[in-house]
């Protein structure tokens with residue numbers, strides 16, 4: 001396997017704002033070409049992390065390199081490699097959006113005629129070319145998001161950073177954004193995405209880091225993370241016995257077995273592998289199965305589990321920060337059922 005320079009190499013990165021520790025020694029490697037998700041609750045340190053990469057915030061310690069360029073010692077090269085679509089609408093509001101893009105391109109050293117071409121190209125790419133002579137203020141909320149993406153793409157960056165791109169956008173735009181960034185990633189652009197929509201990370205990212213209170217809790221593929229939670233196997237029995245024979249004895253993947261009426265419920269890691277063994281044992285015991293369902297743990301549940309403990313000890317500053325995240329439409333999977341709320345769930349397990 002060829003060894004390319006990682007898009008991001010972060011070692012022991014720290015940031016303190018007076019008495020708040022926003023980053024508490026973050027180490028991460030984002031391989032070139034990957035689609036990497038940075039997940040974390042409000043106040044976890046995601047924006048601080050991004051702002052250090054683009055030179056808006058000065059780190060208190062550690063190192064951060066973008067394609068090998070140190071974000072401080074080699075600031076210009078590091079910055080030129082990044083296209084950032086930020087959370088806030090920090091745009092020059094008084095110029096037609098095409099001009100804003102041309103200025104930005106010029107700032108990065110792209111000659112004027114090329115800048116115009118490039119501006120048109122990215123406006124078409126994000127689907128707002130017909131608004132090219134409109135000023136930013138007059139765009140709809142969704143168009144503003146599209147524009148931020150266009151502005152991030154104007155320099156044809158090797159690393160595209162999307163900070164909460166789906167906040168407050170409708171389903172159609174979200175899909176469009178997903179298609180566009182997937183295509184960019186397939187063409188070789190490395191993507192760093194921060195999101196509160198776990199479904200988004202699950203669909204798009206090949207690797208995610210879970211950041212909580214300034215520390216990385218886990219780095220893994222969404223699939224691996226889901227594998228760390230307990231799945232639920234629910235079996236409906238035709239004639240449940242008065243006393244259930246012991247099932248799955250000695251299988252250390254199994255966390256609980258319970259019978260409620262006709263319904264037998266087993267919680268276990270690797271539910272898909274445990275289920276056939278359960279079926280064999282029930283069969284041997286002469287118990288007829290009417291229905292069987294396996295509910296896999298969602299990434300959402302894993303995420304909530306990993307970040308829950310610290311929520312109650314959040315500092316007032318952290319809690320206050322909760323209100324910063326502008327009126328979001330809320331998590332999409334509130335209806336998810338909790339699995340095995342017994343504190344016994346393995347979330348850090350490394351198999």
Ligand SMILES: Nc1ncnc2c1ncn2[C@@H]1O[C@H](COP(=O)(O)OP(=O)(O)OP(=O)(O)O)[C@@H](O)[C@H]1O
Pocket residue numbers: 017018020021022040041042043044045046047048049317318321322324325
């Ligand atoms: N300029 C600042 N001065 C003081 N504290 C700050 C500053 N910026 C951020 N913080 C604090 O640092 C911590 C991390 O904030 P940050 O904005 O990086 O989190 P986040 O993960 O991006 O949150 P969100 O999801 O709400 O955007 C929070 O406790 C926040 O209150």
